[in-house]
Amino acid sequence: MSRANLLDRRAVVRSLLAERGDLLVVTGLGAPAWDATAAGDSPLTFPLWGAMGSAATVGLGLALAQPDRDVLVLTGDGEMLMGLGSLATIAVQRPANLALVVLDNERYGETGMQETHTALGVDLAAIAAGCGFAQSETIRAMAGVEALRERLRARQGPLFAQIKIAADSPPLVLPPRDGGLLKTRFRAALLGPGADLA
Amino acid sequence: MSAGGGVDWPADSYAALKSADIRQVAYVPDAGHARLIQLCAGDPRMRMVPLTSEEEGVGLAAGAWLGGQRSVLLMQSSGVGNCINALALIETCRFPLLTLVTMRGEFGEFNPWQVPMGRATPEALACADVLVQRVSEAAEVGAAVAGAARLAFASYCAVAVLLSQQLVGAKSFQK
Numbered sequence: 341m342s343r344a345n346l347l348d349r350r351a352v353v354r355s356l357l358a359e360r361g362d363l364l365v366v367t368g369l370g371a372p373a374w375d376a377t378a379a380g381d382s383p384l385t386f387p388l389w390g391a392m393g394s395a396a397t398v399g400l401g402l403a404l405a406q407p408d409r410d411v412l413v414l415t416g417d418g419e420m421l422m423g424l425g426s427l428a429t430i431a432v433q434r435p436a437n438l439a440l441v442v443l444d445n446e447r448y449g450e451t452g453m454q455e456t457h458t459a460l461g462v463d464l465a466a467i468a469a470g471c472g473f474a475q476s477e478t479i480r481a482m483a484g485v486e487a488l489r490e491r492l493r494a495r496q497g498p499l500f501a502q503i504k505i506a507a508d509s510p511p512l513v514l515p516p517r518d519g520g521l522l523k524t525r526f527r528a529a530l531l532g533p534g535a536d537l538a
Numbered sequence: 539m540s541a542g543g544g545v546d547w548p549a550d551s552y553a554a555l556k557s558a559d560i561r562q563v564a565y566v567p568d569a570g571h572a573r574l575i576q577l578c579a580g581d582p583r584m585r586m587v588p589l590t591s592e593e594e595g596v597g598l599a600a601g602a603w604l605g606g607q608r609s610v611l612l613m614q615s616s617g618v619g620n621c622i623n624a625l626a627l628i629e630t631c632r633f634p635l636l637t638l639v640t641m642r643g644e645f646g647e648f649n650p651w652q653v654p655m656g657r658a659t660p661e662a663l664a665c666a667d668v669l670v671q672r673v674s675e676a677a678e679v680g681a682a683v684a685g686a687a688r689l690a691f692a693s694y695c696a697v698a699v700l701l702s703q704q705l706v707g708a709k710s711f712q713k
Contacts, residue, residue: 386604398604401600401604404601406605425590428590429594519630523600523604523633527603
Protein backbone atom coordinates (compact mmCIF):
# COMPACT_ATOMS: atom_id res chain seq x y z
CA MET A 341 0.00 0.00 0.00
CA SER A 342 1.19 3.52 -0.72
CA ARG A 343 2.65 5.19 2.32
CA ALA A 344 2.40 8.66 0.77
CA ASN A 345 -1.13 9.23 2.08
CA LEU A 346 -0.43 8.30 5.67
CA LEU A 347 -1.16 10.92 8.29
CA ASP A 348 1.40 13.12 10.01
CA ARG A 349 1.59 12.09 13.66
CA ARG A 350 2.16 15.60 15.01
CA ALA A 351 -0.81 16.94 13.06
CA VAL A 352 -2.96 14.09 14.35
CA VAL A 353 -2.07 14.68 18.00
CA ARG A 354 -2.30 18.45 17.66
CA SER A 355 -5.81 17.98 16.35
CA LEU A 356 -6.85 15.51 19.07
CA LEU A 357 -5.53 17.79 21.83
CA ALA A 358 -6.79 21.08 20.36
CA GLU A 359 -8.76 22.93 23.03
CA ARG A 360 -8.32 19.95 25.31
CA GLY A 361 -9.72 21.77 28.33
CA ASP A 362 -9.98 19.40 31.26
CA LEU A 363 -9.21 16.24 29.24
CA LEU A 364 -6.98 13.82 31.17
CA VAL A 365 -4.24 12.27 29.02
CA VAL A 366 -1.99 9.26 29.57
CA THR A 367 0.63 8.49 26.94
CA GLY A 368 2.68 5.40 26.23
CA LEU A 369 6.43 5.64 26.16
CA GLY A 370 8.32 7.08 23.20
CA ALA A 371 6.97 9.04 20.27
CA PRO A 372 3.36 9.42 21.50
CA ALA A 373 4.77 11.18 24.57
CA TRP A 374 6.87 13.47 22.39
CA ASP A 375 3.82 14.17 20.19
CA ALA A 376 1.67 15.10 23.18
CA THR A 377 4.41 17.35 24.53
CA ALA A 378 4.84 19.02 21.14
CA ALA A 379 1.12 19.81 21.25
CA GLY A 380 1.69 21.54 24.62
CA ASP A 381 3.02 20.20 27.92
CA SER A 382 0.32 19.98 30.55
CA PRO A 383 0.17 18.84 34.16
CA LEU A 384 -2.91 16.84 33.14
CA THR A 385 -0.79 14.70 30.82
CA PHE A 386 0.91 11.71 32.39
CA PRO A 387 3.55 10.43 29.97
CA LEU A 388 5.09 7.03 30.60
CA TRP A 389 8.84 6.69 30.04
CA GLY A 390 8.87 2.94 30.61
CA ALA A 391 6.65 0.11 31.88
CA MET A 392 5.89 -0.70 28.24
CA GLY A 393 2.41 -2.11 27.80
CA SER A 394 0.98 -0.26 30.81
CA ALA A 395 -0.49 2.90 29.27
CA ALA A 396 -3.94 1.39 28.74
CA THR A 397 -4.31 0.11 32.28
CA VAL A 398 -3.06 3.39 33.78
CA GLY A 399 -5.83 5.02 31.76
CA LEU A 400 -8.34 2.47 33.04
CA GLY A 401 -7.50 3.05 36.70
CA LEU A 402 -7.76 6.79 36.13
CA ALA A 403 -11.05 6.54 34.21
CA LEU A 404 -12.61 4.39 36.94
CA ALA A 405 -11.44 6.78 39.63
CA GLN A 406 -12.70 9.84 37.73
CA PRO A 407 -15.94 8.83 36.01
CA ASP A 408 -16.92 12.48 35.49
CA ARG A 409 -13.80 13.30 33.50
CA ASP A 410 -12.83 12.26 29.98
CA VAL A 411 -9.65 10.18 29.75
CA LEU A 412 -7.56 9.73 26.61
CA VAL A 413 -4.79 7.15 26.35
CA LEU A 414 -2.47 7.94 23.47
CA THR A 415 0.00 5.24 22.63
CA GLY A 416 1.85 3.48 19.84
CA ASP A 417 1.26 0.18 18.10
CA GLY A 418 4.28 -1.49 19.72
CA GLU A 419 3.22 -0.41 23.21
CA MET A 420 -0.36 -1.55 22.61
CA LEU A 421 0.78 -4.91 21.28
CA MET A 422 2.67 -5.50 24.53
CA GLY A 423 -0.53 -4.96 26.52
CA LEU A 424 -3.15 -6.67 24.36
CA GLY A 425 -4.71 -8.38 27.35
CA SER A 426 -5.59 -4.98 28.76
CA LEU A 427 -8.06 -4.54 25.87
CA ALA A 428 -10.07 -7.42 27.31
CA THR A 429 -9.72 -6.03 30.83
CA ILE A 430 -10.92 -2.58 29.75
CA ALA A 431 -13.76 -3.89 27.61
CA VAL A 432 -15.37 -5.78 30.47
CA GLN A 433 -15.23 -2.68 32.70
CA ARG A 434 -16.99 -0.62 30.01
CA PRO A 435 -15.69 2.80 31.14
CA ALA A 436 -17.79 5.23 29.09
CA ASN A 437 -15.24 8.02 29.68
CA LEU A 438 -12.16 6.19 28.34
CA ALA A 439 -10.73 6.47 24.82
CA LEU A 440 -7.74 4.45 23.67
CA VAL A 441 -6.03 5.89 20.60
CA VAL A 442 -3.16 4.04 18.94
CA LEU A 443 -0.83 6.00 16.68
CA ASP A 444 0.03 3.16 14.32
CA ASN A 445 3.14 3.63 12.18
CA GLU A 446 3.58 -0.15 12.00
CA ARG A 447 7.09 0.31 13.40
CA TYR A 448 9.10 0.19 16.61
CA GLY A 449 10.17 3.79 16.13
CA GLU A 450 12.58 4.11 19.04
CA THR A 451 14.65 1.08 18.21
CA GLY A 452 15.40 1.33 14.51
CA MET A 453 12.02 1.31 12.77
CA GLN A 454 11.62 -2.46 12.78
CA GLU A 455 8.20 -3.65 11.66
CA THR A 456 5.59 -4.38 14.32
CA HIS A 457 2.89 -7.00 13.99
CA THR A 458 0.50 -4.37 12.59
CA ALA A 459 2.75 -4.17 9.51
CA LEU A 460 2.29 -7.89 9.14
CA GLY A 461 -1.49 -8.12 9.22
CA VAL A 462 -2.52 -7.77 12.86
CA ASP A 463 -5.63 -5.59 13.12
CA LEU A 464 -5.75 -3.87 16.51
CA ALA A 465 -9.18 -2.31 15.89
CA ALA A 466 -10.61 -5.75 15.14
CA ILE A 467 -9.08 -7.09 18.36
CA ALA A 468 -10.62 -4.23 20.36
CA ALA A 469 -13.98 -4.85 18.70
CA GLY A 470 -13.67 -8.53 19.46
CA CYS A 471 -12.99 -7.73 23.10
CA GLY A 472 -16.21 -5.74 23.20
CA PHE A 473 -15.20 -2.08 22.96
CA ALA A 474 -18.33 0.01 22.41
CA GLN A 475 -16.66 1.71 19.43
CA SER A 476 -13.61 0.63 17.44
CA GLU A 477 -12.29 1.94 14.16
CA THR A 478 -9.28 2.47 11.94
CA ILE A 479 -8.72 6.06 10.82
CA ARG A 480 -6.76 7.01 7.70
CA ALA A 481 -7.81 10.64 7.08
CA MET A 482 -7.71 13.88 9.07
CA ALA A 483 -11.48 14.22 8.80
CA GLY A 484 -11.71 11.03 10.82
CA VAL A 485 -9.33 12.44 13.43
CA GLU A 486 -11.42 15.57 13.79
CA ALA A 487 -14.59 13.53 14.21
CA LEU A 488 -12.78 11.40 16.78
CA ARG A 489 -11.87 14.51 18.79
CA GLU A 490 -15.55 15.27 19.22
CA ARG A 491 -16.28 11.72 20.30
CA LEU A 492 -13.63 11.87 23.05
CA ARG A 493 -16.24 13.92 24.94
CA ALA A 494 -19.29 11.83 24.11
CA ARG A 495 -19.05 9.41 27.06
CA GLN A 496 -20.05 6.49 24.85
CA GLY A 497 -16.91 4.49 25.33
CA PRO A 498 -14.84 2.63 25.83
CA LEU A 499 -13.67 3.88 22.49
CA PHE A 500 -10.77 2.44 20.49
CA ALA A 501 -9.19 4.08 17.46
CA GLN A 502 -6.18 3.01 15.46
CA ILE A 503 -4.83 5.88 13.39
CA LYS A 504 -2.53 4.98 10.51
CA ILE A 505 0.37 7.44 10.53
CA ALA A 506 3.58 7.85 8.53
CA ALA A 507 6.71 6.16 9.86
CA ASP A 508 8.81 9.25 10.31
CA SER A 509 10.59 10.71 13.32
CA PRO A 510 9.81 14.35 13.95
CA PRO A 511 12.13 16.32 16.27
CA LEU A 512 12.15 15.20 19.90
CA VAL A 513 10.02 17.32 22.22
CA LEU A 514 10.47 15.74 25.62
CA PRO A 515 8.23 15.96 28.69
CA PRO A 516 9.78 15.91 32.17
CA ARG A 517 11.42 12.59 33.01
CA ASP A 518 11.06 12.74 36.80
CA GLY A 519 8.26 10.32 37.57
CA GLY A 520 7.64 11.80 40.99
CA LEU A 521 7.16 15.23 39.45
CA LEU A 522 4.83 13.88 36.75
CA LYS A 523 2.68 12.11 39.33
CA THR A 524 2.55 14.98 41.80
CA ARG A 525 1.78 17.70 39.30
CA PHE A 526 -0.97 15.57 37.75
CA ARG A 527 -2.61 14.93 41.12
CA ALA A 528 -2.31 18.56 42.17
CA ALA A 529 -3.88 19.74 38.89
CA LEU A 530 -6.68 17.17 39.07
CA LEU A 531 -7.37 16.86 42.79
CA GLY A 532 -6.23 20.25 44.03
CA PRO A 533 -3.20 21.40 46.02
CA GLY A 534 -4.35 19.43 49.05
CA ALA A 535 -4.20 16.13 47.18
CA ASP A 536 -1.36 14.79 49.29
CA LEU A 537 -2.22 16.41 52.59
CA ALA A 538 -4.97 13.99 53.59
CA MET B 539 -14.96 -16.80 63.12
CA SER B 540 -15.40 -19.85 60.95
CA ALA B 541 -17.54 -22.84 61.86
CA GLY B 542 -14.43 -24.67 63.01
CA GLY B 543 -13.62 -21.96 65.54
CA GLY B 544 -10.62 -20.74 63.54
CA VAL B 545 -9.95 -17.22 62.48
CA ASP B 546 -11.80 -16.06 59.35
CA TRP B 547 -8.74 -14.37 57.86
CA PRO B 548 -10.27 -13.55 54.44
CA ALA B 549 -12.98 -11.61 56.31
CA ASP B 550 -10.27 -9.86 58.30
CA SER B 551 -8.47 -8.97 55.05
CA TYR B 552 -11.69 -7.61 53.59
CA ALA B 553 -12.35 -5.53 56.70
CA ALA B 554 -8.84 -4.09 56.52
CA LEU B 555 -9.23 -3.22 52.83
CA LYS B 556 -12.62 -1.66 53.51
CA SER B 557 -11.24 0.35 56.37
CA ALA B 558 -8.37 1.55 54.14
CA ASP B 559 -10.96 2.83 51.61
CA ILE B 560 -9.81 0.53 48.81
CA ARG B 561 -12.03 1.31 45.83
CA GLN B 562 -10.53 -0.75 43.00
CA VAL B 563 -9.83 -4.46 43.49
CA ALA B 564 -7.68 -5.84 40.68
CA TYR B 565 -7.19 -9.58 40.64
CA VAL B 566 -6.11 -12.68 38.88
CA PRO B 567 -8.05 -15.35 40.75
CA ASP B 568 -6.44 -17.81 43.09
CA ALA B 569 -8.15 -20.37 45.28
CA GLY B 570 -6.56 -18.72 48.29
CA HIS B 571 -8.15 -15.39 47.36
CA ALA B 572 -11.55 -16.85 46.44
CA ARG B 573 -13.38 -15.82 49.61
CA LEU B 574 -11.80 -12.37 49.72
CA ILE B 575 -12.77 -11.80 46.07
CA GLN B 576 -16.32 -12.84 46.91
CA LEU B 577 -16.48 -10.48 49.89
CA CYS B 578 -15.11 -7.53 47.90
CA ALA B 579 -17.48 -8.25 45.00
CA GLY B 580 -20.38 -7.91 47.42
CA ASP B 581 -19.30 -4.40 48.40
CA PRO B 582 -20.79 -1.69 46.17
CA ARG B 583 -17.93 0.66 47.03
CA MET B 584 -15.35 -1.73 45.60
CA ARG B 585 -14.92 -1.96 41.84
CA MET B 586 -13.84 -5.44 40.82
CA VAL B 587 -11.32 -5.47 37.97
CA PRO B 588 -10.48 -8.97 36.76
CA LEU B 589 -7.16 -8.98 34.89
CA THR B 590 -5.86 -11.15 32.08
CA SER B 591 -2.34 -10.87 33.53
CA GLU B 592 -1.02 -9.50 36.80
CA GLU B 593 1.01 -6.58 35.43
CA GLU B 594 -2.24 -4.92 34.36
CA GLY B 595 -2.95 -4.43 38.05
CA VAL B 596 0.26 -2.44 38.45
CA GLY B 597 -0.81 0.05 35.77
CA LEU B 598 -4.29 0.14 37.26
CA ALA B 599 -2.88 0.99 40.70
CA ALA B 600 -0.94 3.91 39.24
CA GLY B 601 -3.95 5.20 37.32
CA ALA B 602 -6.25 4.85 40.31
CA TRP B 603 -3.85 6.87 42.47
CA LEU B 604 -3.52 9.55 39.79
CA GLY B 605 -7.30 9.80 39.95
CA GLY B 606 -7.45 9.91 43.74
CA GLN B 607 -8.48 6.33 44.53
CA ARG B 608 -6.78 3.45 46.29
CA SER B 609 -6.52 -0.02 44.81
CA VAL B 610 -5.31 -3.45 45.79
CA LEU B 611 -3.83 -6.16 43.57
CA LEU B 612 -4.66 -9.76 44.44
CA MET B 613 -2.56 -12.45 42.84
CA GLN B 614 -0.80 -15.74 43.28
CA SER B 615 2.99 -15.98 43.57
CA SER B 616 3.19 -17.32 40.01
CA GLY B 617 2.03 -13.90 38.81
CA VAL B 618 4.71 -11.87 40.54
CA GLY B 619 7.21 -12.37 37.74
CA ASN B 620 4.72 -10.93 35.26
CA CYS B 621 4.80 -7.62 37.14
CA ILE B 622 8.51 -6.89 37.22
CA ASN B 623 8.92 -4.41 34.36
CA ALA B 624 5.66 -2.67 35.16
CA LEU B 625 6.89 -2.15 38.72
CA ALA B 626 9.37 0.39 37.31
CA LEU B 627 6.35 2.69 37.10
CA ILE B 628 5.72 2.30 40.82
CA GLU B 629 9.32 2.75 41.92
CA THR B 630 10.19 5.63 39.60
CA CYS B 631 7.08 7.67 40.36
CA ARG B 632 6.77 6.60 44.01
CA PHE B 633 3.23 5.37 43.54
CA PRO B 634 1.71 3.50 46.48
CA LEU B 635 1.07 -0.16 45.70
CA LEU B 636 -0.67 -2.71 47.90
CA THR B 637 -0.65 -6.31 46.78
CA LEU B 638 -1.74 -9.49 48.54
CA VAL B 639 0.07 -12.53 47.21
CA THR B 640 -1.03 -16.07 47.97
CA MET B 641 2.00 -18.35 47.98
CA ARG B 642 2.46 -21.50 45.98
CA GLY B 643 5.49 -23.68 45.61
CA GLU B 644 6.40 -23.92 49.25
CA PHE B 645 4.51 -25.75 52.02
CA GLY B 646 3.18 -29.07 50.73
CA GLU B 647 3.22 -28.08 47.05
CA PHE B 648 2.33 -30.95 44.72
CA ASN B 649 2.98 -29.15 41.40
CA PRO B 650 6.70 -28.80 40.64
CA TRP B 651 6.01 -26.06 38.08
CA GLN B 652 4.92 -23.77 40.92
CA VAL B 653 8.19 -24.10 42.79
CA PRO B 654 10.53 -21.80 40.82
CA MET B 655 8.35 -18.66 40.96
CA GLY B 656 7.28 -19.40 44.52
CA ARG B 657 10.89 -19.59 45.60
CA ALA B 658 11.80 -16.42 43.65
CA THR B 659 8.82 -14.35 44.79
CA PRO B 660 10.26 -12.61 47.88
CA GLU B 661 13.54 -11.74 46.20
CA ALA B 662 11.93 -10.72 42.92
CA LEU B 663 9.64 -8.31 44.75
CA ALA B 664 12.50 -6.96 46.85
CA CYS B 665 14.61 -6.41 43.72
CA ALA B 666 11.75 -4.30 42.33
CA ASP B 667 11.74 -2.14 45.48
CA VAL B 668 8.63 -3.77 46.94
CA LEU B 669 8.55 -4.23 50.72
CA VAL B 670 7.77 -7.85 51.51
CA GLN B 671 5.81 -8.88 54.59
CA ARG B 672 5.07 -12.56 55.10
CA VAL B 673 2.12 -13.79 57.16
CA SER B 674 1.77 -17.40 58.25
CA GLU B 675 -0.69 -17.13 61.14
CA ALA B 676 -4.38 -16.66 60.44
CA ALA B 677 -4.80 -14.42 63.47
CA GLU B 678 -2.21 -11.98 62.12
CA VAL B 679 -3.64 -11.45 58.63
CA GLY B 680 -6.06 -8.62 59.40
CA ALA B 681 -3.48 -6.51 61.21
CA ALA B 682 -0.87 -7.27 58.56
CA VAL B 683 -3.13 -6.10 55.72
CA ALA B 684 -4.18 -3.01 57.65
CA GLY B 685 -0.56 -2.14 58.42
CA ALA B 686 0.55 -2.79 54.85
CA ALA B 687 -2.21 -0.54 53.51
CA ARG B 688 -1.23 2.27 55.84
CA LEU B 689 2.43 1.86 54.94
CA ALA B 690 1.67 1.85 51.21
CA PHE B 691 -0.72 4.79 51.03
CA ALA B 692 0.62 7.00 53.80
CA SER B 693 4.31 6.46 53.08
CA TYR B 694 4.16 6.06 49.28
CA CYS B 695 5.56 2.55 49.31
CA ALA B 696 5.01 -0.62 47.38
CA VAL B 697 4.08 -3.35 49.84
CA ALA B 698 3.41 -7.03 49.24
CA VAL B 699 1.78 -9.18 51.89
CA LEU B 700 2.72 -12.78 51.22
CA LEU B 701 0.08 -15.16 52.54
CA SER B 702 2.01 -18.35 53.14
CA GLN B 703 0.90 -21.61 51.66
CA GLN B 704 0.62 -23.03 55.13
CA LEU B 705 -2.07 -20.47 55.84
CA VAL B 706 -3.78 -20.62 52.46
CA GLY B 707 -3.59 -24.38 52.21
CA ALA B 708 -4.94 -24.95 55.69
CA LYS B 709 -8.05 -22.90 54.91
CA SER B 710 -8.66 -23.59 51.24
CA PHE B 711 -7.45 -27.07 50.36
CA GLN B 712 -7.80 -29.21 53.45
CA LYS B 713 -11.48 -28.94 54.18
